[in-house]
Amino acid sequence: MQKIVLSALFILLTCSGYAQSIPVTIRLNDPSETPVIAANVRVMNVPDSSVVQYAIADTVGAVTFKLIPGNAYELLASSIGYKPLRKSLVISASDKALFFTLSEDNQLLDEVRIVGSRPLMRQExxxxxxxxEPLISTSTSTLEVLEKTPGLFVDPDGNVYLSSTTPATIYINGREQRMSTADIASMLKSLPPDAIAHIEILRTPSAKYDASGSGGVVNVVLKKGIKIGLTGSVNASVNQGRYGNQVLGVNLNNQNGKSHSYVxxxxxxxxxxxxxxTERLLANNSRVVQKAFTTHPxxxxxxxxxxGYEFTPKWEVNYDSRINYNLDRSYSxxxxxxxxMxxxxxxxxxxxxxxxxTHTFSMNQGVTSRYKINEAGSEITTDFSFGYTENKGTQAYQTSFRLPQATELEGGGDWTNRRYFWxxxxxxxxxxPMQITLETGLxxxxxxxxxGTNYFIQVGDKQERDAFRSTTFRYRDNINAAYLQGSRSLGSFVLKVGARLENTNMKGRQMIPADTSFAINRTDLFPYxxxxRKVGAIAGYELRSYLVMRRSxxxxxxxxLNPFARFVDxxxxxxxxxxxxxxFTTNFEVNISVQERPIIAIGRNYTQDIFTNVLYQDPANPTVAYRxxxxxGKNSETYFRLMGAIPPGKKYFFVVGMQYNYNDYRGEYENSPLEFQRGSLSLFTFHQLKLGTLSTVSLNGFYRMKGQLQFxxxxxxxxxxxxxxxxxxxxxxxxxxxxxxxxxxxQYRFTLNQGSVSARGARINDTRRVGLSLRYNFGIRKKEEKSGMPDFDTIERSTR
Known part of the structure; x- marks a missing residue:
């Protein structure tokens, strides 16, 4: 694969092929030269009006279309607080960027309803x-939004899955959250859904992203004061299953000239x-049957x-901070x-x-800057961040034996974990020139x-130190990376090729009860x-195919890695x-999208040295097991994904899809050959029906058949x-x-057959809930949004 990528990169940088269409960037500013963010832009091919391209302006007020020199086009741009802009365009081969100014229209904001809609999901x-937006009103946290996103699967422990049975890597504002699964799930539960601007799903991230995303990347992008003037919302919600949840939140966004802020x-x-x-078979012809009930207040x-502040039209700086405190208890x-038998x-x-x-305090601070080199889109960005997490907890356990004789065993302990991340x-x-874009970074x-943990065992009236569970462990890592990738349009083709070099240094040491030091130092190359390629059109919508190869x-x-023994029972x-x-995983995927909406994909993952959750019998006590x-060994995973939607309409819209995964494990377990094959099918859907102009009904869900979590x-x-x-x-x-x-x-039943371990059981959570939420929006906001394509006809009628 490295040879293929390096050859493609050489061709990309040296060839000067002819391209029929060229990328043209359209930038929208207001009279003060401030970018108009999130404007709806439509470009229609005048000779063939069925060929229409849509886009939404990014954070610098820019959109890019592929246009043919010499063709006539009609441009329509609209945004809240501005008069719609209509222009006729005939571009030349030298046109790389076009600049337009939108005139303010304060009266329009109060009297005209503008529909500026976006699709629920689009390929970019x-x-x-x-x-x-369609999922926020039904959710009380960011984790619930991810649970309801079509094509994502969140397991009961908070792992998020995309195409693979390997969990995805979670990013916040483009930064990897290198924390434990429990800490990330806690953070996502505390993050209010109103704070989300959009979610990026990268099943095969490019060389620009960390190579640590074998299961893909889910990037949650938060809002950053992009509204005009002062806007915000107050929200409150309650939901009730067997137990209840209550949520209260406030969101404020403000933009004033060159500065913006949010809270x-x-x-x-x-x-x-x-x-x-659970029911687990033992080697001595016995079985352990357990029934556990746990609450989690x-x-x-x-x-x-x-x-953030824009010092000049070319240079802006932003500061972001997140603080989270979680007091979590569990009683089992x-x-x-x-x-x-x-x-x-x-x-x-x-x-x-x-x-x-458990008391968990986490803090994340970040400073980013963006410097625009030229108006064609060349820029330099920097990002520096610091994160701190402190986790303090206590545990107490008591076991009352009734058979073979009445006795008691009790003990407990406390722990403190601290994590620093820069x-x-x-x-x-x-x-x-020649429509080549180069990206590089460090x-x-x-x-x-x-x-550190300190455990004890109660013996009579005295407490004795539990040497097995009392530990001190320290772990450090340093990862250095550099990448280079380039992209180019070649007629109906778009080629992007690159490579990422990462140097990994990991070191861990357990000082108590014994030294279990380890160190990993390695350098790896990850090609991409x-x-x-455009393959046709359906009802005037562009049909495009994609091929991606990646190593991660x-x-x-x-x-x-932490050898600390956590008592379960x-x-x-x-x-x-x-x-x-x-x-290490090598991924190959082919997919097809219609008008930036993914509809079909097939791919394969090859994973070496796969690590997974395993269950072993304790060699000293056959009645005890440990996870x-x-x-x-290795695993080959083949997957097929299909997604479709009806043409966006004014009243009803839906997305429906399915994904099939087939896994073939080959390796060694307990010094014996291991072979494991299993296929699973997942169905997911989202529906939205507008009842008049004020009411909406939505339905979303998934169904998984023959599912799999590890083994x-x-x-x-x-x-x-x-x-x-x-x-x-x-x-x-x-x-x-x-x-x-x-x-x-x-809820589901499960079976596990690994070597000498044979177990089965069932898992049920407090998932059925009835909820009521209220959200009050204030300030200047869009009056209506729907899932579908922008309704430019409504815009045109409203402004005539």
Whole structure:
């Protein structure tokens, strides 16, 4: 693959082929030369009016279309607070950028309803852009928005999956969140949905992104004060399952000339339950049967704020900050029994009570700058960030044995984890002759993680130190990267090729109870190839195909490496594996999109040194098992994805899709050959129906058949959510009534057969909920949005 990418990069930089259409950038400013952000732009081919291109202006007020020199086009641009701009265009081969000024129209804001709509999902180069607006009203957190996004799957532990059975990497504002799964899930639960501008889904990220996204990348982009003047919203919501959740939040955005600022405040009080039933066979012809019920009450506070300033038309600087505090408790009761096969009475019976209390404080600070080299789109961006997470917790457990004799076992402990993370990167993009775009950049990250636990066992009236669970662990890593990639339009083709070089330095050491030091130092090359081609048109919409090849790495997080033994119950504990090695994945995907909307894809992932969650019997006690992570061999995963939608209309719109994954594992487990094959099918959908001008009904959900989580084989399960929205007070107040997991089908049974471990069970969560939310919008805002294409006919009628 490296040879293919290097050859393509050489051709890209040296050839000077003829292109029939050329990219033309259209930039929109107001009279003060401030970019007009999020303007709706339409370009229509006058000789053939069925050929229409649509786009939304980015943060510098720019859109790019592929136009044919000498052809006549009609341009229509509109934005809230400005008069619509209509221009006739005939471009020449030398036209690279066109500049237009939109005139302000304050009266238009108060008297004319403008429909500036966006599609729910659209393809943009190598990523899918999701407009979260239709999902926000039905959600109380960013994690719930991801759960309801068509094509994404979020498991009960908070992992997000795209095409692969490897979890996706989570980014916030383009920055990788290198934290444990539990910490990321906690952060996404605290992040208010109103703060999301859009979501980027990158199943095959380019060389510009970190190579650590074997399962793809989900980038949550937050709003940053892009409104005109002062705007904002106040929202409150409650939902009730067996337990209740309450959420209250305030969002403010302000833009005043060259400066902008924003504030997001959110508080939530949450509670839910989890019920797990398991049956595990033992080597001595016995079985352990357990029934656990756990509640998870939590109080979460979130604050996000930032500001930016445009010093010159070419240079701007932004500062962003996020602070999160989470007080999480859990209370668990686990009834356990050991029974010999064919026996009528258990040989052992007990009740285990477990109580955890965790205080998590996290802080993220970032400074970014953008310098525009020229008006063709060349620019240099910098990003420096710092993150700190502190996790303090206590645990207490008590086991009451009834058989074979009445005894008690109790103990507990406390822990403190601290994580420091620094990152700095510089990216440059250059527009060169012959329609070539070069991108290059440097990045360095540093992470320092410290963990200390102190456990005890109660013996009579005394407490004795638990040497097995008392640990001190320190982990550090430094990753340095450089990348180079280029893209070029060649007629109906778009070629992008690049490579990323990453130097990885990881070092961990457990000082207590024993030294389990490890170190990883390696340098790897990650090639990338992207090819896009126009293949036709359907009903006037462009049909385009894409081919992507990529190599990536998945590094074990400190959660996977930390050898600290976490007590679950007297028959199960969890521990990390300091010897865990990174895994490497090579991905190939072909997909087709219609008018920037993905409709079909097929791909394959080849993974080496795959590490996964495993379950082992404790060699010292056959009744005890422990969960850990291990490198098991290699895996070939083939997937097929299909998505479709009806043509966007004024009243009804829907998206429906499916994805099929087939996995073939080959490796070694417990010193024996391991072979595992399984195929799973997922269906997902989103529907929206407008009832008049004030009410909307939406329905979304998924259904997964023969699902898989690592080596756990799952039964069929799904989730269907219903929501009704109604607008009041001149459309400033939005009330939403929702039902999540309408038929209570988001629960599953599982089986696990790994070497000497054979287990089965069921998992049920507090997923069926009825909720009510209120959101009041103030300031100057768009009066109406819908999922679909921009309704320029409405704009034209309103302004005549």
């Amino acid at each position: 180069d190598d990523k899918v852009i999701v407009d979260p 997001n405040l959110n508080y939530s009080k949450r509670n839910s339950y989890e019920k797990v039933e 939590a109080d979460v506070a979130y604050a996000g704020f930032g500001f 009761v686990n009834e356990s029994a050991i029974t010999r 064919n026996a009528t009475t258990p040989s052992s019976e007990n009740s285990n009570y477990l109580q955890n209390g 990152a700095g990167q510089v990216d440059a993009r250059y527009k060169l 990045k360095a990250t540093f992470q320092d993680f410290n963990s 190839l992207y090819l896009s 790495i998945t590094r074990p997080t400190y959660e996977y 007297q028959y199960l504990y969890e521990t990390g594996n300091p010897a865990l090695q990174p895994q 850990s992570y291990d490198n098991l 756990y084989e799952l039964s069929n399960f799904g989730n269907l959510n219903l929501n009704v929205n109604r607008q009041f007070l001149n459309k400033k107040l939005v009330a939403s009534l929702s039902v999540s997991d309408l038929f209570f089908t988001n």
